[in-house]
Amino acid sequence: MTRIRLIFFAQIALYLALVPALPHGASPVFWLVSTQDDFLRGETQNISVDATGQILLGPNIELIYDTTEPFIWSLATDGDAVWIGSGPKGAVTRIARDDGEVTSFELDTLSVYALAIDGQGGVFAATGPDGKVFGIDTDRNVRVVFDPDEPYIWSLATDASGTLYVGTGNPGRVYGITPEGNAELFYETSAVHVRSLVTTEDGRILAGTTTPGHVIRIEPDGTGFVLLDSGYEEIADLHIASNGAVLVVAANSSTSSVTVPTSADASTASTPAASAPSTTTSTAATGNGTNGAVYEIQPDGIWNLVWDSNIDTPYAVLDDNETARGAIIATGPDGKVFRVTADNSSATLLTSTHAQQITQLVPDVSGALYFATANPGLVARLDSDRVREGTYHSEVHDTGTLATWGALTWQATTPGDSAIELFTRTGNTKDPSDTWSDWSAATELPRGTRIENPKARYVQWKAVLTGRSDTPSLHSVTTAYLPRNLAPEVTEITTHAPGQVFQQALAGGDPPIAGLDVERELPSTARGPSSPEIPATTLGRQVYRKGLRTFVWKARDLNGDQLQFEVLYRSDEAPVAAAWTPLKRETDSTIYTWDTTTVPDGIYSVRIVASDLLANTSNDYLTGDRDTGPLVIDNSPPSITVPPATRDTETITLEFTVSDTHSPVERVEYSTDTEQWQLIYPSDGISDTTEELFTVTVDVGDFSRMVIRATDAMDNSATAGTSFEP
Structure with a gap:
């Protein structure tokens, strides 16, 4: 506690020392960025954000291929090549490992949603919305392997015997195709789509479905058992980890920033997307109010939540060899890759790209990681080596009014030849544009440098991290400013x-x-x-x-x-x-x-x-x-003016006036015995002014006195009495 207080007072002292001429008014404000949540609100380029809330140089990303198409749906590797399935031109592209030779195969379809290595140097490709499986061999021959009635084929998987399993959409079915080319229906789900398939070493099949988002274990005899009801709309990806556990990507297709056709009509399927189409449309997210989650299912069937987010939508997952039972998760709409532990105790932003979605993750035999993206459609390789330079842009901070800037301070570690430089800019629009100030000169003094940008409402800083052999780490950044005082x-x-x-x-x-x-x-x-x-x-x-x-x-x-x-x-x-x-x-x-x-x-x-x-x-x-x-x-009672009564042989008539200085006369009553009160109305029939005339006629009786009680609209009351001669 003492250290925190000393740091805080030191910041105030530094602030006052650097800006002695600032006008008085509001209290100084310190915008602190120090936690992982804080840093994740900014934009990263070759930067990692670890679980402790510090930013580091990220892993090196090597661009392998630009398809020039908006979507890459599928990715597969073998010992000789990387295979890419893209859309909306419906192409399969092979990139040779040795010389980088690129070979493309156009399949006369819109999208290639899944790829599976055939074990003989070729590949199987699943398409939609024409719903076919193509085979491409080492001689570059393309043939139709399977042409079912279903319009979408979303997933492919092969087992040890060479049987190819095919997951279809609308309806959601699983077919088996033998190496001889014989196809038969293996399992029919009650779901709309079978989005993902994997085979296990013991001959079982795991199917991930859409609407509902279930993981189904299918036995060799064709019987099924639901392992996980995710509560989400779809199971987008399945991966069997090295320890035998199954990693599951569950998501709500309505939260994805890319959309898909809602029917099997190929004429309307102009923009395929990274989530399965459905015959129904729903805007409700059923997965616990988040965009998506990753689960781990143990071999004994016990499952646990590995990761979830209400900001990022997961698309693909792999187990992480660098963390025990961890996972690598590819997400959108900001093209981020996270590394998480299986118990969800920590998560690290490993890297990010300029693409909106990272749709596929595939491990390489060399230990590197291939990933595919959408918007735009790229393939890149993620290495274990770090980059030598990375840039972080903070979120734009709104001071609420015109602000005078104080000091920019930060805490960092810069081992070896590593270094950090910070820059600031200011403006009066929510989004930075050419109307903002230029970036300031670089500052390398963590203990504090006055911000020289013009007074403005919005401020942003960026950090440039460099290091050849070591990575610097930025722990926190504090921006001090004095907002113009506004009247309450x-x-x-x-x-x-x-x-x-x-x-x-x-x-x-x-x-x-x-x-x-x-x-x-x-x-x-x-x-x-x-x-x-x-x-x-x-x-x-x-x-x-x-x-x-x-x-x-x-x-x-x-x-x-x-x-x-x-x-x-x-x-x-x-x-x-x-x-x-x-x-x-x-x-x-x-x-x-x-x-x-x-x-x-x-x-x-x-x-x-x-x-x-x-x-x-x-x-x-x-x-x-x-x-x-x-x-x-009005706390004063009304006034009652009672003139003498007039009488004849049978009745007594009394005319009197009730008046009030400020409030209307509300209620007037009379009594001849002070026990029972009779309500009377003014002569004009309504009590609505500060002076009213009343007339009371009673039969001559066994009484000699009448009491009048008047109450005004403020609940002030007065009484008056009059006597009658016998």
């Missing part, structure tokens, strides 16, 4: 009805009124509306207290400053230049309850003032305010 805002005031207050949510006793000063709290006498206990969401129970008025407000500060508030009032009869009278000063609460019996009746306005003084100096703080508008304060 009171965005909303809710004025509750007269007498409507809220109890604080305290257990036991009569809870105090939220927002009311203790010294002004009234005795708990209650008379109110018919439903006084309507619960308030955060303020406790709603009750009625005559003479109180509750105000609740919302405020914001774009600098994120801590705010305090002042509550004031002023009579609307006061001059415009008259001062406002404080009700409450320096409170951080956003509720206030006013005891209106402390002021004369009249028309008033209430003002809420928000201040950022707590985060700024007394010379530089700013305020913002909002008024309620006119409020009627």
Whole structure:
């Protein structure tokens, strides 16, 4: 804890030392990039981001072939060549290992979705949407090996006997083709597509399906058993690791940035993609709210989650020889390759490419790793040797307002001949463009260099790592800046009805009124509306207290400053230049309850003032305010004027007037025995003004006195009596 505090105060001291002339206002802000999640938000080129949150020089990537097509769907290697299946021209390309000779075979189809080495120097190629399997031999002869009714063939696998297994789409079936060319239906799933196939050493077949995303183990006798119900839409890839476990790539096709045709109609299949088509369309991701996951199924059937992401979609997987039971995962839409441990305890961004998707991973006999991409369609080789230079671009940081820049500091390790240089640029658009400033001169001082770019809202930095024999490692980068102070805002005031207050949510006793000063709290006498206990969401129970008025407000500060508030009032009869009278000063609460019996009746306005003084100096703080508008304060009862009654032999008639200074007359009653009250209406039939005339006619009876009770709209009541001569 002490070390962290010392580092923090050292950064502040450095900031003040480097920028002594900065204007005061808001508090300085330190944008820190130090964790793996932080670094993964940026863009990498020949850079790895390890699990501890540091960036290093990445492995060397050698471009093998550019197909000039947008998609490479399949990749296979043997001892002599690398085979590529691409689209949408539907070509198979062979690249010789020894001399790099390129041979292409156009199959008169849109896409080659799967390849399988035939063991004799040739290859099998599966296509769609015409649904055929082609064979290409060492003499470059192309023949149709299998032509089923299904429109898509997604997957191929061979076993030790030379039997070729074929996974189809719509419907999802598995066919077996013997070395003699005899084909028969081996297994029919209930899924829409069979997206992936692998064979095991004991003669079983594992099939990954789409809609639903199941992994099915198929026995030699043709019976099936579901090993994994992933919850995702499809099983995009299966790989048997060296320890016998099965690595499974599960994904939701709706999260992929490339799409596929939704029917088997070849005339509409203009843009094939890295996920299987479906006869149904769904926008719901069923796989635990993430884009995809990688699972490991042990030989005993127990499975565990290896990796998942709600940002990256997995396409292919291999086991990793450099980490025990680890995996290499190829993803999109940002063309990343991750190295993860099998227990999901750590993940490393191994490398990334300019392509959007990495669709295939294939190991090389030399220990290198081949991968294929889409958008654009490339084949490259990943070596164990590191590159000598890599570049990292941070995400664009939004300061929220115009900012003055302070110091750029970082922590790094630079062994041997390795080095790190940092650059900065600024601008006022969310995405960098030619309207931004140029990159600054390189800085090599980790302890801090002032950022010389122009004041702006957005900032970005980049790091260039170099090393011939060793790799540097960048652990953290801190950018200091001073945002322009912005005035706080009171965005909303809710004025509750007269007498409507809220109890604080305290257990036991009569809870105090939220927002009311203790010294002004009234005795708990209650008379109110018919439903006084309507619960308030955060303020406790709603009750009625005559003479109180509750105000609740919302405020914001774009600098994120801590705010305090002042509550004031002023009579609307006061001059415009008259001062406002404080009700409450320096409170951080956003509720206030006013005891209106402390002021004369009249028309008033209430003002809420928000201040950022707590985060700024007394010379530089700013305020913002909002008024309620006119409020009627009326705590005085109405007046009842009762002239003498008129009578005849059978009735007594009384005409009287009820008036109020500020509020309409709401309710008038009379009683001749003070026990039963009779409601009466004004002469014009409606109580809607501050003065109303009433007429009461009663039969001459056994009484000599009448009591009149009048109540105004503010719940103030008055009574008056009159006597009759016998």
